[in-house]
Amino acid sequence: MTADTVTVGLSKSANEKLNELHELEIFSEKMDxxxxxxxxxxxxxxxxxxxSKRETFLNVGSLDPDQSLRRSVEALMPEQLxxxxxxxLIERLADWGVNEMYLQATHGDIDFVAIFDRLxxxxx
Amino acid sequence: xxLHKLTAxxxxxxxxxxxxxxxxxxxxxxxxxxxxxxRGKTSLLNAIRWAFYGRAIGRHSRAIQLQDIVxxxxxxxxxxxxxxxxxxxxxxxxxxLRRSATRRTHVxxxxxxxxxxxxxxxxxxxxxxxxxxxxTEINQIAPEQVSRFFxxxxxxxxxxxxxxxxxxxxxxxxxxxxxxxxxxxxxIHGRTELGAILKAATKQQSRDxxxxxGLEKQAERQQxxxxxxxxxxxxxxxxxxxxxxxxxxxxRLDDDLDAAASILAAKGRIDGxxxxxxxxxxxxxxxxxxxxxxxxxxxxxxxxxxxxxxRDLLQNRQTVxxxxxxxxxxxxxxxxxxxxxxxxGSCPTCGQDMANxxxxxxxxxxxxxxxxLNSDGGEHAELQAVSAQLAALSKIRGVNARxxxxxxxxxxxxxxxxxxxxxxxxxxxxxxxxxxDTAELARKRVLQQEALKEEGRLQTNxxxxxxxxxxxxxxxxxxxxxxxxxxxxRSQKSTLKVSIATDLERTFTASIERLRDKLxxxxxxxxxxxxxxxxxxxxxxxxxxxxxxxxxILDKAxxxxxxxxxxxxxxxxxxxxxxxxxxxxxIGPVVMDTPFGRLDLKHRDNILNYLPTVTSQFVMLVxxxxxxxxxxxxxxxxxxxxxxxxxxxxxxxxxxxxxIL
Numbered sequence: 001m002t003a004d005t006v007t008v009g010l011s012k013s014a015n016e017k018l019n020e021l022h023e024l025e026i027f028s029e030k031m032d033x034x035x036x037x038x039x040x041x042x043x044x045x046x047x048x049x050x051x052s053k054r055e056t057f058l059n060v061g062s063l064d065p066d067q068s069l070r071r072s073v074e075a076l077m078p079e080q081l082x083x084x085x086x087x088x089l090i091e092r093l094a095d096w097g098v099n100e101m102y103l104q105a106t107h108g109d110i111d112f113v114a115i116f117d118r119l120x121x122x123x124x
Numbered sequence: 125x126x127l128h129k130l131t132a133x134x135x136x137x138x139x140x141x142x143x144x145x146x147x148x149x150x151x152x153x154x155x156x157x158x159x160x161x162x163r164g165k166t167s168l169l170n171a172i173r174w175a176f177y178g179r180a181i182g183r184h185s186r187a188i189q190l191q192d193i194v195x196x197x198x199x200x201x202x203x204x205x206x207x208x209x210x211x212x213x214x215x216x217x218x219x220x221l222r223r224s225a226t227r228r229t230h231v232x233x234x235x236x237x238x239x240x241x242x243x244x245x246x247x248x249x250x251x252x253x254x255x256x257x258x259x260t261e262i263n264q265i266a267p268e269q270v271s272r273f274f275x276x277x278x279x280x281x282x283x284x285x286x287x288x289x290x291x292x293x294x295x296x297x298x299x300x301x302x303x304x305x306x307x308x309x310x311x312i313h314g315r316t317e318l319g320a321i322l323k324a325a326t327k328q329q330s331r332d333x334x335x336x337x338g339l340e341k342q343a344e345r346q347q348x349x350x351x352x353x354x355x356x357x358x359x360x361x362x363x364x365x366x367x368x369x370x371x372x373x374x375x376r377l378d379d380d381l382d383a384a385a386s387i388l389a390a391k392g393r394i395d396g397x398x399x400x401x402x403x404x405x406x407x408x409x410x411x412x413x414x415x416x417x418x419x420x421x422x423x424x425x426x427x428x429x430x431x432x433x434x435r436d437l438l439q440n441r442q443t444v445x446x447x448x449x450x451x452x453x454x455x456x457x458x459x460x461x462x463x464x465x466x467x468x469g470s471c472p473t474c475g476q477d478m479a480n481x482x483x484x485x486x487x488x489x490x491x492x493x494x495x496x497l498n499s500d501g502g503e504h505a506e507l508q509a510v511s512a513q514l515a516a517l518s519k520i521r522g523v524n525a526r527x528x529x530x531x532x533x534x535x536x537x538x539x540x541x542x543x544x545x546x547x548x549x550x551x552x553x554x555x556x557x558x559x560x561d562t563a564e565l566a567r568k569r570v571l572q573q574e575a576l577k578e579e580g581r582l583q584t585n586x587x588x589x590x591x592x593x594x595x596x597x598x599x600x601x602x603x604x605x606x607x608x609x610x611x612x613x614r615s616q617k618s619t620l621k622v623s624i625a626t627d628l629e630r631t632f633t634a635s636i637e638r639l640r641d642k643l644x645x646x647x648x649x650x651x652x653x654x655x656x657x658x659x660x661x662x663x664x665x666x667x668x669x670x671x672x673x674x675x676x677i678l679d680k681a682x683x684x685x686x687x688x689x690x691x692x693x694x695x696x697x698x699x700x701x702x703x704x705x706x707x708x709x710x711i712g713p714v715v716m717d718t719p720f721g722r723l724d725l726k727h728r729d730n731i732l733n734y735l736p737t738v739t740s741q742f743v744m745l746v747x748x749x750x751x752x753x754x755x756x757x758x759x760x761x762x763x764x765x766x767x768x769x770x771x772x773x774x775x776x777x778x779x780x781x782x783x784i785l
Contacts, residue, residue, distance in 0.1 A: 025412070032420040039426030068520045072427050075434045075517055112422065113533060116526035123429050 004085035008063060009056030010034075014095045017102040026110060031058060037097025038069060038090055042076055043119050048096035060087055125214040125265055125712035126740050127172075133207040134195040135174070136167035137778040144168070144780055146713070146741055147765020148213075154736050154763045155743045157780070158753070159770030164778040165745035166277060168770075169717045173275050175208040175223050177268045178244065181277075186375070190225055190237040196776040204234060214265045214712075220247045221262070266712060273705035274739075278718035299672045302704060308639055315632035322625035326350050326600065329607070329618035336612050346603050353596045360589045367582040374575035377568050384565050390553045391562045397546045397553070404543040411536045418532065421523045428522035438514045445507035452504075455497045462490040601626070643707065644669045651675055651703030657734040658695050660726040667699060675700055691723050698731065702738060713741035720750040732760045753785050761785065 010018060018033050027033040041048060064070055070086040073093070080089055104110045127146040132138050147155050159165040170180035170188070180188040194206045204227035212219050222245045231239040246253040246261060253261055266274070303309060327350050333343035381388060465486050469478050478486075604622060607613045614620075652666030655677075665682060667675040675696050677685040698719070705714065714735060720728050728751070736742040744751075751757065757764065769783040 025416070027419055028413075028416040029420070032416070035423040036419060036426070039423030043426040043430060045430070066519070068424075068427075071513075071516050072431060072520060075513065076430055112419065113526060113530045116425065116529075119426070119429065120526075 004060075005087050005091075006060050007056040008058050008060060008087050008091045008094070009054045010091065010095050010098060011051040012053045012055050014051070014098040014102075015055045015057070018098045021098070021101060021105060024105065026105070031063060033098070033101070034058060034063065034094050035069070037094045037101060040097040040100055040115070041093035042072060044100075046093075046096055047077070047080060048092040051092055051095045054091065064090075126212060127713050127743075128211040128213065128218075129209075130171060130175070130211075131207075131209040132171045133205065134198040134203060135171045135206055135208055136180075136193060136195060137164040137776060138167065138171070138780070139195040139197050139773075139777045140779075142780050144768060145766060146743070148741075149765050150740075152763055152765035153739070153741045154732075154760060155741065155766040155768070156751070156753075156757070156764060157743070157745045157768045157770060158748065158751075158783065159745065159778075160747050160772075162775075163770040163772055164780075165747070165770065166717050167778075168745060168780070169275055169277065169715055171208045172210065172715060173271065175210045175221055176262055176266060177271065178223060178242065190240050190242075191234040193225070194234075197774065204240075217249050219265075220250075221245070221258075273701050274712060274714045276701060276714065276716045276719070278716060278720070302673050303640070303643075308636060308643070311632055311636045311639060315629055315636060318625055318629040318632055322622065322629055323350060323353065325618055325621040325625050326604070329613075329616065329622050332616045332618045333607065333613055336616075339607075339610065339613055342603065342607055342610075342613070346600070346607070349596055349600045349603060353593060353600070356589050356593045356596060360586065360593065363582055363586045363589060367579060367586065370575055370578050370582060374572060374579060377572040377575060380568055381565065381572060384560065387557050387560045387562065388565055388569065390556045391565070394550055394553045394557070397550045401543060401546045401550070404539045404546065408536060408539045408543070411532050411539065415529065415532045415536070418523070418525050418528055422525035422529070424520060425522035425525045427520055431517055431520055435514060435517050438510050438517070442507065442510045442514060445503055445510060448503050449507055452497065455493055459490060459493050459497060462486050462493065466490065640671075644671075644673065647673065647700070647703040647707050648675075649703075650706045651699040654702040654734065654738070655695065655699035658699060658727065658730045659692070660724075660730060661692075667696065673700065673704075691727055694723055695727060695731075702735070706738065711738070711740055713743060714739040715743040715745070717745040718747065718750065719744065720746065725756060728756060729759050732757070736760070736763050757785060 009015065018030055018037070021027060021033050022030045027036070064087075069090055073086045073089055074081060077089060101110055104115075126148055128148060129143065129145050131141065131143045133141045135142070144157075147153055157165065157168060159168075167180075170193075174180045174193065180193055182188045190206075194204055198204075205224065206226075207222070207224040209220070209222045212221070223242070224244075225240040225242040227234050228239055228241050234240055244255070244258050246258045248261070262268075303312075326346060330343045330346040330350065333339040333346070336343075465472070465478070466483065469483065470476060471478060604626065607619060608623060648667060648669035651669070655667050655675075656664070663680055664685070665678045665680050668678050668684070669675055677692070677696065679685055716735075719731070723731070753767075764785065767783045767785055768780050770778050770780055772778050
């Protein structure tokens with residue numbers, strides 16, 4: 001396994017979408033949206049594909065100061081980590097999550113309560 | 125006195141000719157005129173007043189100018205003739221009263237009463253009365269001063285309620301008006317004139333005494349006092365003038381502001397809504413910040429449910445590994461014990477040497493256990509790893525963002541809806557006030573408030589000056605007594621004059637009090653009688669009158685009832701009106717405009733049953749909110765002799781039609 005990355009980002013298009021979501025003032029910081037996107041992808045249990053044309057904008061130390069994200073990925077997707085590093089996988093998850101949120105935002109405001117409710121139903 | 129017929133032409137909203145026949149049957153002497161607000165009920169009352177006394181009264185009891193009496197539509201068609209004819213009977217004679225006003229020939233558009241020529245004609249039993257006798261004849265039958273009690277505007281009831289407020293200026297004015305009606309002013313004028321005579325005599329006396337040796341000091345003192353009295357009286361007159369002009373100005377502002385009340389209310393509402401809008405926007409901002417801060421943590425909730433599954437698995441694995449680890453411990457203990465036995469070769473209980481076959485068995489068991497112990501290689505390391513992972517994952521916990529987000533979203537949506545409503549309402553109100561100078565109205569409101577304060581200040585000053593005048597008078601009386609005790613002064617003609625004027629003034633003052641007492645007693649008895657007929661509360665004995673003609677309810681034990689409802693206030697005021705009306709003239713018709721404002725059905729019933737018994741005719745001008753014809757008039761249906769309805773043709777043109785209940 002190669003050494004993990006120290007900066008993370010998104011594909012160019014997802015980065016633009018996250019910028020838009022930030023400009024819509026849905027999230028205070030771009031990083032908040034990034035973390036939510038990772039959580040969303042993990043909660044859906046998706047295995048996102050590799051991303052192309054990465055645009056990095058976040059330091060891993062800032063994104064995951066207590067390594068909660070890394071540990072979560074390690075706990076929940078160990079088989080994926082046979083081929084990649086935790087933060088590379090986190091990037092892919094974030095990319096998927098941003099696209100998903102953006103899709104919802106194009107239909108109006110993002111209904112976060114509904115997201116939680118749908119995930120709750122899936123889990124039960 | 126009984127009214128027979130009223131015919132009006134171009135009088136206020138009644139364009140063209142309008143006629144009303146009054147009921148003349150003693151057993152069916154109630155007449156009801158229904159009319160909604162702004163249709164012309166008060167104008168009908170004014171038509172009677174104008175025919176009898178040549179004046180119509182608007183708000184604040186101010187006269188309506190002649191040019192404003194003429195129907196606007198008729199005036200626009202250049203018809204400036206206004207007439208009211210009243211036929212009535214009194215003291216066995218029939219009267220025909222005709223008052224007309226028309227634009228003077230040289231006037232294009234009348235701007236003031238002088239632009240009209242007015243005529244009044246009265247025929248008694250078909251015989252014309254000479255012009256200068258008309259007023260006298262009318263005042264003998266229906267004195268103008270008493271007219272406020274029988275041509276009665278219900279809105280004025282509140283003025284009578286103010287009689288109960290000790291020291292209120294409005295109360296004082298009403299008291300003066302009542303006494304004027306009841307004839308007290310004749311005596312008051314007499315006392316005032318005697319006061320003037322007394323003052324002149326005192327001045328003359330001072331001059332006379334100043335020439336008498338030894339009395340110079342007394343003369344000087346008296347001159348001082350009369351000078352002070354003059355100064356105070358001049359001050360009082362000035363203050364009274366200022367009060368009158370301030371009050372007139374305030375009433376003018378009241379009228380302007382009342383007319384613009386809806387605009388001011390709308391303006392006030394806009395201001396209120398703007399504040400509400402700002403608060404809602406603030407709330408939205410706060411909730412948005414709260415939501416964003418919650419969303420910054422919400423990703424933990426997304427992980428939590430899936431991590432919980434993982435944590436459960438790890439927990440299970442940890443339990444299994446812990447049990448294995450415990451079993452290993454037990455094995456080790458057993459191995460150690462067997463090793464000990466083999467080493468010592470004796471029984472640990474009895475100390476006897478162990479048999480060989482027994483040693484073999486122990487060796488076999490030891491070997492098996494050691495093999496089992498050695499077979500557990502990585503479980504301990506795994507237990508450590510699982511425990512570490514479990515500890516790390518246990519730190520990742522959700523923040524229950526979902527419920528809090530739902531709450532915030534609810535608040536935000538509600539604020540958004542409220543905000544939208546406020547904005548719509550603001551827009552609607554802005555359209556309402558568009559074209560009106562709200563700044564000017566705001567300025568007038570401030571001026572009105574200032575004028576009110578100024579009135580209060582002036583009233584206080586007037587009271588102070590009155591007290592000072594009273595004090596000077598007392599000092600003058602004391603000085604006079606001292607002078608009268610001196611033989612040299614007593615011989616002066618002016619001293620005699622002062623003495624006579626003083627005695628006469630005292631007599632008039634005493635007479636005024638006696639007449640007041642007598643009138644008050646009569647008004648109290650009649651008002652009590654009316655009150656007991658009209659009140660619905662049977663636990664009352666009657667009313668007690670105070671020096672201001674204010675009335676207090678007495679309970680059966682004769683104790684004053686301290687608090688009373690708005691409805692009770694109105695009944696007390698109506699009782700006073702009835703008492704004053706019956707004190708001031710013989711039985712006659714009573715026309716009441718909007719008399720039932722705050723009264724409940726039972727009180728209305730009582731009034732409707734009582735007033736027709738103490739009047740020759742009882743005419744009510746009512747709006748639909750006061751009386752529901754179908755239900756409220758059931759008890760007096762048999763007494764109703766005529767019913768009319770005022771119908772609006774245009775906002776400036778109404779007509780009166782006969783109606784049935």
